[in-house]
Amino acid sequence: xxxxxxxxxxxxxxxxxxxxxxxxxxxxxxxxxxxxxxxxxxxxxxxxxxxxxxxxxxxxxxxxxxxxxxxxxxxxxxxxxxxxxxxxxxxxxxxxxxxxxxxxxxxxxxxxxxxxxxxxxxxxxxxxxxxxxxxxxxxxxxxxxxxxxxxxxxxxxxxxxxxxxxxxxxxxxxxxxxxxxxxxxxxxxxxxxxxxxxxxxxxxxxxxxxxxxxxxxxxxxxxxxxxxxxxxxxxxxxxxxxxxxxxxxxxxxxxxxxxxxxxxxxxxxxxxxxxxxxxxxxxxxxxxxxxxxxxxxxxxxxxxxxxxxxxxxxxxxxxxxxxxxxxxxxxxxxxxxxxxxxxxxxxxxxxxxxxxxxxxxxxxxxxxxxxxxxxxxxxxxxxxxxxxxxxxxxxxxxxxxxxxxxxxxxxxxxxxxxxxxxxxxxxxxxxxxxxxxxxxxxxxxxxxxxxxxxxxxxxxxxxxxxxxxxxx
Numbered sequence: 001x002x003x004x005x006x007x008x009x010x011x012x013x014x015x016x017x018x019x020x021x022x023x024x025x026x027x028x029x030x031x032x033x034x035x036x037x038x039x040x041x042x043x044x045x046x047x048x049x050x051x052x053x054x055x056x057x058x059x060x061x062x063x064x065x066x067x068x069x070x071x072x073x074x075x076x077x078x079x080x081x082x083x084x085x086x087x088x089x090x091x092x093x094x095x096x097x098x099x100x101x102x103x104x105x106x107x108x109x110x111x112x113x114x115x116x117x118x119x120x121x122x123x124x125x126x127x128x129x130x131x132x133x134x135x136x137x138x139x140x141x142x143x144x145x146x147x148x149x150x151x152x153x154x155x156x157x158x159x160x161x162x163x164x165x166x167x168x169x170x171x172x173x174x175x176x177x178x179x180x181x182x183x184x185x186x187x188x189x190x191x192x193x194x195x196x197x198x199x200x201x202x203x204x205x206x207x208x209x210x211x212x213x214x215x216x217x218x219x220x221x222x223x224x225x226x227x228x229x230x231x232x233x234x235x236x237x238x239x240x241x242x243x244x245x246x247x248x249x250x251x252x253x254x255x256x257x258x259x260x261x262x263x264x265x266x267x268x269x270x271x272x273x274x275x276x277x278x279x280x281x282x283x284x285x286x287x288x289x290x291x292x293x294x295x296x297x298x299x300x301x302x303x304x305x306x307x308x309x310x311x312x313x314x315x316x317x318x319x320x321x322x323x324x325x326x327x328x329x330x331x332x333x334x335x336x337x338x339x340x341x342x343x344x345x346x347x348x349x350x351x352x353x354x355x356x357x358x359x360x361x362x363x364x365x366x367x368x369x370x371x372x373x374x375x376x377x378x379x380x381x382x383x384x385x386x387x388x389x390x391x392x393x394x395x396x397x398x399x400x401x402x403x404x405x406x407x408x409x410x411x412x413x414x415x416x417x418x419x420x421x422x423x424x425x426x427x428x429x430x431x432x433x434x435x436x437x438x439x440x441x442x443x444x445x446x447x448x449x450x451x452x453x454x455x456x457x458x459x460x461x462x463x464x465x466x467x468x469x470x471x472x
Contacts, residue, residue, distance in 0.1 A: 095134025191375030217422030226359025355449025
């Protein structure tokens with residue numbers, strides 16, 4: 001039996017069933033199925049009640065996958081089963097679009113390549129996140145035959161259960177933090193993200209944890225710039241069902257803010273964090289309109305489009321972009337936004353970004369970078385981050401230990417405060433922290449993140465004076 005590291009032993013003893021051996025998921029054999037970690041971990045946990053991945057458990061997982069999480073080459077067989085009157089229970093990322101012209105709601109079932117199914121109205125009322133981007137869950141499907149007149153045959157979802165973890169006791173989570181040293185807790189968080197903590201030094205670990213700040217703190221806007229292969233999008237794809245990743249391509253104002261035709265709120269109204277992956281290839285359907293509304297939202301936390309009332313949101317924005325490096329693994333251009341779309345390089349937009357994460361300082365993801373130790377289950381950890389967002393008291397902790405120097409700019413102050421508060425929630429959720437630790441691990445990284453923004457603004461626009469942000 002493998003000897004547990006100190007942080008693993010403490011986590012297993014204190015947190016019990018909300019922890020999982022990440023190595024089990026790597027060994028479980030999900031093949032080419034593209035599913036988030038919180039889904040695969042849920043399946044492994046369900047089929048390994050004793051925590052052992054023996055031949056029996058592997059067979060149960062294979063049976064479960066074949067029955068409830070089919071591959072697309074099984075779609076015609078499944079449709080035939082529905083046609084024959086069977087009721088199927090499928091695990092998938094279901095979503096619903098609204099067609100006002102036909103007064104219909106259309107259900108999308110990815111594993112069946114089906115876009116014109118339907119769902120009972122009470123399901124939509126109970127789970128509004130189905131509208132638009134959709135959510136993972138278990139759907140019970142039935143086939144309604146044509147009625148012989150005008151209504152065609154259609155797959156219908158008659159019942160739905162979203163994926164949820166066991167009841168979250170946030171007070172207990174915070175209380176148990178006191179049993180770990182800072183390095184042990186940091187290792188546990190890195191492992192919970194799906195990485196191997198031993199593959200990263202303390203500075204690199206802090207960079208990795210910075211990716212979580214917009215998930216744990218309301219209205220934090222960041223950009224990570226890095227070469228390919230550093231795992232920028234991995235954590236957002238796998239950790240939280242409260243985050244929505246948009247990968248490159250064209251983005252419309254309707255999808256992001258509000259759809260005037262369907263009267264549906266867009267991504268910023270539904271998620272804790274919206275992530276633009278491959279931001280260097282991002283295009284906006286109407287850049288002037290979108291950037292205008294986006295700047296207003298990043299400043300005020302509300303947006304309006306097409307005469308609608310202002311919609312309030314606490315969602316953050318994260319941009320992930322690939323940039324070229326020189327032979328020393330430093331950015332090739334002093335202007336870090338040089339190879340991003342022009343509309344993202346406007347200084348009025350950059351000023352509303354709270355921090356620039358230097359992903360170029362992180363190593364490429366290799367085999368030993370992937371976590372195989374004990375960590376929090378992804379769905380549990382994602383819920384912890386979600387519920388910590390509006391937990392009070394951390395701002396007072398930051399303010400207790402000094403104030404910003406070198407700038408009186410309101411945006412600098414807000415950025416540093418929000419970032420530092422996010423680090424405090426991650427590293428010291430129990431609120432027990434010394435002056436030295438809050439300065440070193442909360443305030444200092446927050447100042448560094450914002451300083452990079454100020455340096456870019458100074459480079460791009462003479463209206464921004466050169467300054468050096470500090471703390472005393």
